[in-house]
Amino acid sequence: MEFTTGGRLEVRITPDDVGKRVSVRQFTDNPDGGEKFTDTVGVLTSWNDGVLSITRKSGESVRVSESSLVAGKSVPAAPARRRGPSAGxxxxxxxxxxxxxxxxxxxxxxxxxxxxxxxxxxxxxxxxxxxxxxxxxxxxxxxxxxxxxxxxxxxxxxxxxxxxxxxxxxxxxxxxxxxxxxxxLVRIAALAPIGDLDADVSRVALSRAVDEAWLSRYKRFGTPGPEVLKVIGSGPSTWFATVPAAEGGTPAAIGRCVVDGRWAGFMAIEVDPAARRQGLATAVMAALARRALEEGASAAWLQVEEDNSGARALYDRMGFETHHSYHHFRSL
Known part of the structure; x- marks a missing residue:
């Protein structure tokens, strides 16, 4: 793992690199004496209050103190696989x-x-x-x-x-x-073909944080409490997509994507009924997929209710196949 320029170790990443795949080296205490370094490669998911959070390909989250950094750089993602993923x-x-x-x-x-x-x-x-x-x-x-x-x-x-x-x-x-x-149904697909979809992503805005406009389109609750924001904001590397309405107000479309190692999960893909059949869901999916590819993901997953024939047809065209179904059993 090479970190040097002209023989010197350098930290060449900043908080602006959040969302990128990085490689860092940190100094750790060695009880036996001498210097000891630990290397970590993964997606930089946050850099707050002097602490970096890096999600490895396995999904493990590693916290690194900024003061312990001795080297760091962004690294390119591995080439995207275009075949459907295998998954246990x-x-x-x-x-x-x-x-x-x-x-x-x-x-x-x-x-x-x-x-x-x-x-x-x-x-x-x-x-x-x-x-x-x-x-x-x-x-x-x-x-x-x-x-x-x-x-x-x-x-x-x-x-x-x-x-x-x-x-x-x-x-x-x-x-x-x-x-x-x-x-x-839990469905999976190769991620690269979704990023390659012929879609106008110019209207899609991506953000790390959810805002009131996004929540106004997400109709799964009444008044959002702290538990809603906690659940929606969770995940190793979470992105929110918004397509603003032409005249402001509630967005025309929204989506959410969580990048976790090789996987990118798509959720909350919702479109204003008045704006359907305009390719907005495809644009949201493509924009989120492209960001996930940049973070090193190669496989996609999503969940869709069995009776949602419209969404299932859309995902069929994107190459998704059913991996398994899940059911919620309730105690009577």
């Missing part, structure tokens, strides 16, 4: 969870209990990725009590068509009186 269920489940994080969570063995004051089922449901560490009846009782203490219904999110253990758990939940309420 555990990897994709964790990536999708990191893109939509709850306000509070608690482990139960290898399950994660998540809550966000009721804002979306994804952020207010159990993510079971293994053994809860106790007999199932006892685990389900704990889940019901945990959500009841927060005045929330108890939900468990399960994937179908992914691996046998999830489908086995679904059968066991049914035996314990839980019922499936909402179904959606």
């Amino acid at each position: 269920f555990p990897e994709l489940a964790r990536v999708t969870a990191r893109a939509w994080q709850p306000v509070e969570s608690e482990p139960l063995g290898e399950w994660e209990l998540r809550a966000a004051a009721g804002f979306t089922r994804r952020a207010n449901s159990v993510l079971p990725l293994g053994d809860p560490g106790r007999p199932l009846p006892e685990a389900l009782r704990h889940v019901r009590e945990w959500y009841a203490a927060r005045d929330l219904p108890a939900y468990i999110q399960l994937a179908m068509g992914s691996e046998g253990t999830q489908e086995l758990l679904a059968a066991e939940l049914a035996e314990h009186g839980w019922s499936s309420e909402v179904s959606a």
Whole structure:
């Protein structure tokens, strides 16, 4: 890893490089004496109060003190792959969870209990990725009590068509009186063809922060509370897209993308009904994909409800294929 110019170590990155792929070297204390350096490569997702946050390709977030930097530079992203990605269920489940994080969570063995004051089922449901560490009846009782203490219904999110253990758990939940309420598809695709879409991205503005105009188009809540902003703003490297309306006011279209290692997740793609069939959703997707490609992502994912035929047709044309479906089971 080369950092030098004329034999000198240099820090050639600044807070203006947030969103870029970088390589940094930091000095760390060596209890055995002598100098010790640690190198980190990934996307620079923030630089605040003297601390850099860098997300590695694996999705791991590394915090680096500005005072410990001895070298740093931006590095080009790897060439984009144009074939559809391969993905195991555990990897994709964790990536999708990191893109939509709850306000509070608690482990139960290898399950994660998540809550966000009721804002979306994804952020207010159990993510079971293994053994809860106790007999199932006892685990389900704990889940019901945990959500009841927060005045929330108890939900468990399960994937179908992914691996046998999830489908086995679904059968066991049914035996314990839980019922499936909402179904959606998790779909994946190569990212580069989405960035190559023939779309007018000149009207699409990208931002790291969500604003009131963006929220006015996102109709998934009443008055946005802190839990809404926390969930929407979560993720390793999050971008918001806005297409302003011709005469101001509520935007004509919006979108959200979370870059996490090789994955770029697309969410909240919404278009004003009066502005549909003008290519705005495609433009939003293309603009976000191009930014994700710059950060080194190569694969795309999204979630779409099974009965949303219009969105499914759009994503079909972009090359998305269904990886698995997921269902939210509710305790009766």
